[in-house]
Amino acid sequence: MSNWFINQTKTNLIYTACIFFNHFAFGITSNSLWATLVDLTYIYDVPQETINFIGTFASFGYLIGSLSGNLYKWINRQLFLIGMILCISITIVFVPYYSLYQLLFFGVTLNGIAGGSWDSSNNLWLVEMWPEHHASILSGVQFMYGLGTIVSPSLMSPYVSGLNTNKSTVTPIERRSRLTTPFVIVSIIQSIAPIVLFILFVANRYQRPKSRIENSFEQSSSDSRIINTTINSDETIQANLVDPNYHGRISKTYRRSKLLLIALFLGVYDAAEIGYFYYSPTMFQFFEIQPKIQAVDAAHLLAILSASYTFGRFFTAFIALKLKPDLILSYHLTIIIIAQIGLFLGRHNQMIIFLSTMIQGFGFSAMWPTIISFTEYHMKLTDRISSLLFFFAGLMTIFTPMIIGPFLETWPLVLFLFEATYLTISVLLFVAIKLFLHFTD
Numbered sequence: 001m002s003n004w005f006i007n008q009t010k011t012n013l014i015y016t017a018c019i020f021f022n023h024f025a026f027g028i029t030s031n032s033l034w035a036t037l038v039d040l041t042y043i044y045d046v047p048q049e050t051i052n053f054i055g056t057f058a059s060f061g062y063l064i065g066s067l068s069g070n071l072y073k074w075i076n077r078q079l080f081l082i083g084m085i086l087c088i089s090i091t092i093v094f095v096p097y098y099s100l101y102q103l104l105f106f107g108v109t110l111n112g113i114a115g116g117s118w119d120s121s122n123n124l125w126l127v128e129m130w131p132e133h134h135a136s137i138l139s140g141v142q143f144m145y146g147l148g149t150i151v152s153p154s155l156m157s158p159y160v161s162g163l164n165t166n167k168s169t170v171t172p173i174e175r176r177s178r179l180t181t182p183f184v185i186v187s188i189i190q191s192i193a194p195i196v197l198f199i200l201f202v203a204n205r206y207q208r209p210k211s212r213i214e215n216s217f218e219q220s221s222s223d224s225r226i227i228n229t230t231i232n233s234d235e236t237i238q239a240n241l242v243d244p245n246y247h248g249r250i251s252k253t254y255r256r257s258k259l260l261l262i263a264l265f266l267g268v269y270d271a272a273e274i275g276y277f278y279y280s281p282t283m284f285q286f287f288e289i290q291p292k293i294q295a296v297d298a299a300h301l302l303a304i305l306s307a308s309y310t311f312g313r314f315f316t317a318f319i320a321l322k323l324k325p326d327l328i329l330s331y332h333l334t335i336i337i338i339a340q341i342g343l344f345l346g347r348h349n350q351m352i353i354f355l356s357t358m359i360q361g362f363g364f365s366a367m368w369p370t371i372i373s374f375t376e377y378h379m380k381l382t383d384r385i386s387s388l389l390f391f392f393a394g395l396m397t398i399f400t401p402m403i404i405g406p407f408l409e410t411w412p413l414v415l416f417l418f419e420a421t422y423l424t425i426s427v428l429l430f431v432a433i434k435l436f437l438h439f440t441d
Contacts, residue, residue, distance in 0.1 A: 012129040015206055016137070019122050020144045022085060022193030026118060027148020028155070029092050031306070032186050033058075033108075034278045035156045035299045036095075038285065039175045042161075044101040048282070052405030055278050056398055057105040061112020063394030068117040069124070069387030078197060078206050081121055085194040087114035093187035096179040112394075120390035123372050124381050128209055134376055135325065138369040139317035146310030146365065149277075150303055155182050157299035254440060259379060259388065261436060265429040266371045267392035272422035273364050275400045277305070279408060279415050280357075286412040287347065304354060305361040312365025319366075325374035326434065328366050333427055335363035340423065344416050378437065 033040075033054060041051045071080065091111040098104040126141060127134045159178045161170040200206070281298040293301075319328065339360035346352025375381060375389065400418070407414040 011204060011206070014200065016126065016129060018193055018196050018200065019126060020141055023122060023141050024144040024148045025190045025193060026088070026115065027145035028152045029088055029186055029190050030115060031149045031152040031277065032092065032156055032183065033095065035153050035281050035302060036160055036179060037282055038295060039160055039179060042170070043096060043172045043175050044104060045172065046101050048409045049405050050101065052401045052408060054105065054108050055401040057109045058112040059394050059398035059400065061109040062116035062119070063391060063398060065113040065116025066120040066390035066394050067387050069120055069383035072383050077121060078201050081118055082194045082197050082201065084114040084117040085190065087111070088118070089187045089190040092190065093183050095183050096176040116390060116394055120386050124383060124386045127376055127381050135320035135373040136317045138373055139313055139320050139366070142369040143310060143313035143317060146306060146313045149306035150310055153299045153302040153306060155185065157296050157303070160295045160299060255379065258436065259385060261429060261433045262371070262375050263389050263392040265426060265433060266389050267396035268422055268429060269367060269371070269426040270393040271396040271400055272419055272426060273367065274397050275404060275415065275418055275422070276360070278400070279404055280305070282408055283412040283415045284353070286409055293350070301354065301357050305357050308358045308361025309365045312362040313369065316366040316370070320370070320373065325370045325377055328370045329374060329430060332363050332366045332370070333430065335359060337423060339363050340416070340419055
């Protein structure tokens, strides 16, 4: 038994290292497009409003990919994810060379499908391997993603040209040629993990724990506590005598309501976070501020945001050992709101913009992994639950370009209005979840 445990731990460590590295690569890939949006408008000869719809197609693809958890009863998860990661690698390398913006949108959609499959699956995979330490492990893997988001703008910034001015004009051919190098590098980095995973698939295939093989939504330990509590009332006992399925219906309704609230919370919050990451570099370039924020400066701001984001996830990996996810979510939501207020009020001062961006990144850092940990804490994660959570994340972000895109060039402050609205809804949903748990648990 001890030898089996040691061997299983070694296997889990190898797979965890591979997942961590791939999430680092995924962080690079996922953020490589957004610093280049202005350049892509010139390469594909379309308005900024049109190119901003890249986010819609990426989110639509992510939405489809997030449902892949429902396929794992028939398809081996490890082999499927190998194919999806390779798809990410292939579609990203051709970004400057799709020739038509319609083909670019198609490629981005495929990239989103593959990204949604990976993102909705790797968290549950890690929770399966490390059930006792999932909060820190999830923060750790998101820390690796954050490292990727730092590398990405730093990698892209030397090659972006930004807006043409009276003093300098860069042709679309020159822009395409300059962007080739970073996208090839990104593609190569993204290709490493699937090769390793395939070797592991052949040599030492991952075996899922039997306790995690899902048959239905019936696996929430907290739900059994609800049944045990409610059965003490005479009214419930009478109802149970009349209808033997009473408890089953109550517990199922309770689970679904709880899951729906958490999924909505994740989706709305994720739209706010991704909206800021995707569109803040473009917003800063259109700010009426002197000196003007150039494309390279906007990429540096994104790098600062990503660096703070990454440090926050590293910090949270240790904090999660001591604090419950509920408390972590509460103070990080507060930090995000403070940073947004600072950015809005200090938008005419570059120093305040840089400082507020740093605070914003730290605020964003813990939210995603902590919401997943929050779900595992109150509901046992399964393939279906994970798919539903990430489906809502994709569903909410799909509308972001439609809301922001038409106004970003002429009214860049639209991003602040978007953030304020979605963050307010996120806070209200979090309060609703806490009240729901308080009165039902």
